Amino acid sequence: MYELGRLNPDAFANSKKIPVTFVLDGIRSALNVGSIFRTADAFALEKIYLCGITATPPHREILKTALGSTETVDWEYFTTATEALRKLNANGYKIWAVEQAEGSILLQDLDFQGTESLALVFGNEVDGVSEAVLQDCDGCIEIPQFGTKHSLNVAVCAGIVAWEASKCYKFK
Numbered sequence: 001m002y003e004l005g006r007l008n009p010d011a012f013a014n015s016k017k018i019p020v021t022f023v024l025d026g027i028r029s030a031l032n033v034g035s036i037f038r039t040a041d042a043f044a045l046e047k048i049y050l051c052g053i054t055a056t057p058p059h060r061e062i063l064k065t066a067l068g069s070t071e072t073v074d075w076e077y078f079t080t081a082t083e084a085l086r087k088l089n090a091n092g093y094k095i096w097a098v099e100q101a102e103g104s105i106l107l108q109d110l111d112f113q114g115t116e117s118l119a120l121v122f123g124n125e126v127d128g129v130s131e132a133v134l135q136d137c138d139g140c141i142e143i144p145q146f147g148t149k150h151s152l153n154v155a156v157c158a159g160i161v162a163w164e165a166s167k168c169y170k171f172k
Contacts (some may be wrong), residue, residue: 034065034153041069112168
């Protein structure tokens with residue numbers, strides 16, 4: 001780790017984080033949740049909110065894919081995503097669902113300013129972000145796709161969006 005220039009967990013805990021919070025609403029696969037924790041660590045995201053049926057650490061399958069990132073990424077559990085979004089909204093976050101929806105903005109067309117706190121909502125692997133949760137969001141971000149399938153794995157999706165958001169905070 002030293003040769004790679006990586007922080008140890010204590011130094012990481014005290015480092016500046018990108019003001020991005022992931023909201024995971026009803027994610028069925030604990031393996032996906034663990035992978036998203038690892039992504040949040042890689043990009044130094046602020047926090048993860050786990051909502052509804054989404055598994056929470058120390059679930060065995062989360063730990064299998066998180067590779068210790070459940071110890072380095074702050075997280076909080078909410079019974080509903082609506083409850084989590086209320087808290088984020090009260091704290092001044094811009095809230096964007098990552099979903100294919102009417103009126104969505106393509107990821108590459110969204111101009112993250114890199115100055116505001118941002119919450120990104122990811123929905124259930126089958127049903128996506130619910131209509132009720134979409135109503136509590138400022139808008140929808142869509143990742144363009146060009147193949148025969150019309151969806152991405154939620155953990156892959158989180159990685160793509162985290163990279164795009166991190167460019168606005170780290171490289172401006």
